[in-house]
Amino acid sequence: MTTPQLHHRPGADHVTTTADGTASRQDTAAAAQQRGATVWLTGLPSAGKTTIAYALAERLRAEGRRVEVLDGDEIRTFLSAGLGFTREDRHTNVTRIGFVAELLASHGVTVLAPVIAPYAASREAVRARHGEAGTAFLEVHVATPVEVCSVRDVKGLYARQAAGEISGLTGVDDPYEAPERPDLRIEAHTQPVAESAAALHALLTERGLA
Ligand SMILES: Nc1ncnc2c1ncn2[C@@H]1O[C@H](COP(=O)(O)OS(=O)(=O)O)[C@@H](OP(=O)(O)O)[C@H]1O
Ligand SMILES: Nc1ncnc2c1ncn2[C@@H]1O[C@H](COP(=O)(O)OP(=O)(O)O)[C@@H](O)[C@H]1O
Numbered sequence: 184m185t186t187p188q189l190h191h192r193p194g195a196d197h198v199t200t201t202a203d204g205t206a207s208r209q210d211t212a213a214a215a216q217q218r219g220a221t222v223w224l225t226g227l228p229s230a231g232k233t234t235i236a237y238a239l240a241e242r243l244r245a246e247g248r249r250v251e252v253l254d255g256d257e258i259r260t261f262l263s264a265g266l267g268f269t270r271e272d273r274h275t276n277v278t279r280i281g282f283v284a285e286l287l288a289s290h291g292v293t294v295l296a297p298v299i300a301p302y303a304a305s306r307e308a309v310r311a312r313h314g315e316a317g318t319a320f321l322e323v324h325v326a327t328p329v330e331v332c333s334v335r336d337v338k339g340l341y342a343r344q345a346a347g348e349i350s351g352l353t354g355v356d357d358p359y360e361a362p363e364r365p366d367l368r369i370e371a372h373t374q375p376v377a378e379s380a381a382a383l384h385a386l387l388t389e390r391g392l393a
Contacts, residue, residue: 221319222293222321223309223320225299225323227327227332251295273299273301277308282312293393301360323365
């Protein structure tokens with residue numbers, strides 16, 4: 184007897200059943216049929232990556248999709264605790280997030296990763312990993328210019344850098360290698376959040392991922 188070969192990790196191994204066993208099996212079956220993807224939102228601090236990711240997540244969830252947001256900040260508290268902002272540490276952080284994202288996406292989850300990922304080589308490594316596994320990967324550049332980001336300054340990092348309290352801030356005194364050919368570039372400073380989320384949603388739909 185030949186053992187069936189799985190060419191892709193299946194998405195149906197999280198079966199939970201209700202008392203009568205019907206409704207959630209249907210939900211699980213529907214979710215398992217969804218094609219997952221990783222959507223990586225790269226850009227400077229305060230560019231709007233997280234805000235746009237959560238707006239898109241809300242819309243996708245309302246449509247019945249399974250969505251996870253892998254927020255750079257949160258990941259650094261757990262998965263990447265102890266890592267700093269050297270080139271090496273950022274690369275490690277990005278590839279770790281890419282690893283988890285691919286796992287989830289291969290199980291039908293739409294993964295949104297609002298993570299700076301300043302180095303093209305790190306993003307390329309994540310894309311390659313997805314490619315090897317046959318998992319969809321979209322690179323989205325949230326292209327808010329540093330002049331706008333530094334005024335928003337959600338976490339006060341730009342002010343602290345200007346005051347000499349910190350150094351190595353992405354886009355100011357640390358590199359940011361903007362994607363040359365992203366799947367989508369969002370000029371987040373020229374349009375409202377809802378419009379940016381809609382543009383991303385349209386891209387997912389066009390690629391058969393939403
Ligand atoms: N030096 C320096 N440079 C850049 N960012 C800094 C720095 N120090 C702290 N932070 C804050 O760390 C948040 C998470 O960063 P990431 O994990 O996305 O960065 S990276 O991809 O590993 O480069 C990142 O979150 P966002 O502002 O949401 O992008 C920053 O607020
Ligand atoms: N058009 C816009 N698009 C996205 N964010 C915007 C916009 N206008 C203002 N903002 C604000 O800019 C800030 C961006 O912060 P955040 O989403 O945390 O950025 P990042 O995750 O890139 O560091 C938020 O406070 C958000 O409300």
